[in-house]
Amino acid sequence: xxxxxxxxxxxxxxxxxLDALGFENHEDYNSDIDCVKRKVHSYDGLVIRxxxxxxxxxxxxxxxxxxxxxxxxxxxxxxxxAADEMGVxxxxxxxxxxxxxxxxxxxxxxxxxxxxxxxxxxVRKGVWKREANRGLELEGKTIGIIGYGHTGKAFAKKLSxxxxxxxxxxxxxxxxxxxxxxxxxxxxRGKADxxxxxxxxxxxxxxxxxKGYIEAFTKPFxxxxxxxxxxxxxxxxxxxxxxxxxxxxxxxxxxxEKLSFENLDDIRQLPExxxxxxxxxxVILTPHIAGWTHESKRKLAKVIVDKIKLHIAHD
Numbered sequence: 286x287x288x289x290x291x292x293x294x295x296x297x298x299x300x301x302x303l304d305a306l307g308f309e310n311h312e313d314y315n316s317d318i319d320c321v322k323r324k325v326h327s328y329d330g331l332v333i334r335x336x337x338x339x340x341x342x343x344x345x346x347x348x349x350x351x352x353x354x355x356x357x358x359x360x361x362x363x364x365x366x367a368a369d370e371m372g373v374x375x376x377x378x379x380x381x382x383x384x385x386x387x388x389x390x391x392x393x394x395x396x397x398x399x400x401x402x403x404x405x406x407x408v409r410k411g412v413w414k415r416e417a418n419r420g421l422e423l424e425g426k427t428i429g430i431i432g433y434g435h436t437g438k439a440f441a442k443k444l445s446x447x448x449x450x451x452x453x454x455x456x457x458x459x460x461x462x463x464x465x466x467x468x469x470x471x472x473x474r475g476k477a478d479x480x481x482x483x484x485x486x487x488x489x490x491x492x493x494x495x496k497g498y499i500e501a502f503t504k505p506f507x508x509x510x511x512x513x514x515x516x517x518x519x520x521x522x523x524x525x526x527x528x529x530x531x532x533x534x535x536x537x538x539x540x541x542e543k544l545s546f547e548n549l550d551d552i553r554q555l556p557e558x559x560x561x562x563x564x565x566x567x568v569i570l571t572p573h574i575a576g577w578t579h580e581s582k583r584k585l586a587k588v589i590v591d592k593i594k595l596h597i598a599h600d
Contacts, residue, residue, distance in 0.1 A: 423444070454468060481511075
């Protein structure tokens with residue numbers, strides 16, 4: 286009987302279905318990393334979210350490990366090169382929450398275009414400003430999507446009913462479809478009214494939105510980020526908001542998040558760029574919840590179960 290160690294809580298469906306498939310499931314949601322390393326050699330599989338960084342040292346301690354299932358989309362908290370060298374299969378579940386991320390990105394964009402957050406707060410205070418809150422329509426705008434994997438495609442599908450032009454760019458060729466035309470980055474820089482990030486966190490995408498990246502765009506644009514906080518150099522984003530090269534931003538992720546994404550550092554101690562974001566009427570902030578719906582919690586668990594089942598069947 287194969288043994289699986291679960292290090293983060295997930296939808297109960299995950300363990301229920303793995304039990305039904307004959308796996309022996311152990312749960313440990315409280316031990317520190319050193320305690321886990323002392324016992325991980327006893328397990329064939331590991332199921333995680335983001336509580337720990339699974340590095341080479343951890344993997345060397347997990348001498349019998351055959352697979353790691355990450356209940357989420359990004360795999361940046363796992364040393365993929367070390368895992369590959371040690372014959373450990375790693376899989377995530379980007380299919381499980383891509384629809385949720387697409388809907389959230391859509392919500393951020395519509396909120397920005399129509400001043401919903403600002404006008405809601407004003408009305409609650411008895412302030413009735415119609416002209417100052419006149420909005421924009423998506424019809425006729427050009428939306429640039431950077432990264433056209435599961436979430437990028439989900440966002441493009443949501444945009445398909447708005448009569449706007451949707452362009453996508455990805456380092457992998459041939460990903461365009463009926464919802465977005467794949468183009469070179471120069472085409473997006475020349476046309477985009479809105480830019481939306483849907484990229485993983487890699488060496489190529491770490492602080493990708495920076496001063497040079499922004500200044501390469503022909504005209505001011507609106508920015509949406511539901512990917513990773515560290516895809517953005519926040520200080521450069523704030524400079525662009527101040528000088529008008531970025532018109533507004535919807536941010537579900539921040540570079541100040543902890544590795545586990547569960548919280549921020551003490552917000553009173555966070556640097557000046559964060560304080561600007563908090564105070565700006567042209568910025569909407571949400572706490573890394575784009576893929577965090579009741580439905581996606583179940584879908585993510587089901588995807589991991591199916592991938593474990595498929596991996597074992599082919600092993």
